Amino acid sequence: MLTVRPAGPGDAADICALLNAVDLIEIGRPETDLHEVEADLRHPEMDLARDSWLAFEGGRLVAYAALWCDGEPGRIDTDHYVLPAHQDAGERLLALVEARARERARADGAALAVLHLNLNTAPTFETRRLTARGWRRVRRHQVMARPLSPAADPLPVPPPGLTLRDCRAEEDRQRAHALVEETFAEHFDHTPRSYRQWLDDLDAVHLDWSLVWIASLAGHGDAAVMLSRDDRAAMGWVRNLGVRKELRGRGIASHLLRHAFGVYAARGRDTLGLGVDTLNETGALALYEAHGMHLHYAVDTWEATLC
Template identity: 35%
Template sequence: MPEPTPALPAGYQGRPATADDVPTIHRLVAECERALHGQAQTDPGGIAADFNRPGLVPESDTLLVHDGVGRLAARAWVNRRSEVDVHPVHRGRGLGAALLDWAEARARRAGSEGIVQTVPDDDTHAVALLRSRGYAPLVTAWLLEFTMPDEPAAPELPEPPPGVTIRSFRAGDEHAAHRLVEDAFAAWQPRRMPYEEWARHTVDRPTFAPAMSPLAFADGQLVGAVMSLDLNDTGEGHLEQLAVRSDHRNRGVARLLLRHAFRAFHRQGRRTCTLWTHSDTGALTLYLRVGMTVRRSSTVFRKGLTAGA
């Protein structure tokens, strides 16, 4: 059954989201990003992938808030983690606090031991709200960028490791890439994504860019991969995932994949590539060494919901 709608400020109404709301939700999130960072990075495919998370029940796990004339003012969802977004013109009216209350109530009702939210560090009001509610920092995430103003200026690298070849992603590589990524991320990501969920975030996403997604092979086996998105609205390339098989790490495979992805995007007219990483991966040093710089950072906050947390 739907989670009871929280008490909202006068003039606002709440209801669960449906798949038809994805474009409107995307516009809301993009407006929030532009107000905070001057640029939107979220694409509709990312919103749709979150909406279709395994286990998420839209009727009980999502909430949209509209103003008196029917415009979307805020949204929230909760399913193992949570997101809350309030349109810039509707901030300061208590919507963020109301949606935070709703998300925590829903998480408790679902039996969750804790709730997690990621907030940009420069969104000082959101950070202060979470801290005031007992959320504590868990992980730091960084959005990195690599700029290519004139030519496909890529990091100076040695020749490919012996026996390693690189080619672009092709149809039929999907399941091997999924296994590689999930195996590589297992050290810091406790829950493995099933193929269908992973695909919605990568190869089935409308912005997936196979020609800019290099794969590394050794002895016919996939040992490294970059899954890239071509974010047309930003004019940038985005490396959604980078993974190298454990027995081929520290051999230059990751740097080689980065070089190929950068150059492929440059040939398509992109002059900037971005990539998210976080403190649990231990990969920040690698990206800084190849010439990437930190554009901005976010913090993953967690709050325990069980007695005594």
């Protein structure tokens, strides 16, 4: 018998176990950390009572879904995870997501609800069920990874005129936020965020700000930002690497990337990963490939427009 209820903070461990079961099927190993799930469940913009769902069959958690709206009215993101043998439960949660999205859009004064859902390119949920409900693929992202070692990845010497500083100081954290907003403004699916919202998204109280760097170029001021974190069990992670538009093509991104390789190798990490939009017009995918990063797995963004 299928039962559905909202998620709560106390469900974090069970949700994490479900997500890792899905990871194991889709990418070959579990890569979801409990603290990530806990951060999502306590996010101040997440209304768990109305915007999250857990599906149980025989007392076992078999599917989880959630939605949030942190951009323009009617623009809604969603998560959706289901074990392969429980497709009907997955579709039940998807229908609840769609109904709630319509409600949220109307409440925000939007005529349409536009939903985005990121799924592995070979997901546990049957994509024919998505297409039958009017969903379509609109974008592909790749998770890239690269092995590290202290011998192969010494800290690089910066190009002439380029200096790096970390963001342990509050004023530099605010500057990092401004640079992320500027350098990612034209990227697919970027949603402008206030400084406070950005900190909430990062679960910033648990972020090591010594691993967030701003690059400055003589005569041009602050030129780029890299936000990385070392709290994933599977690998070190680069969340953002952005260079101001007028300063691209000068090797700044390459230096920041090699700097991260060196720092994380020295910290004992054997892998560094990041996500990249395959249609990114800045040439990011080619940059990462040129620096030895390889495909770990790929993710499709699915979209549905509901009235």
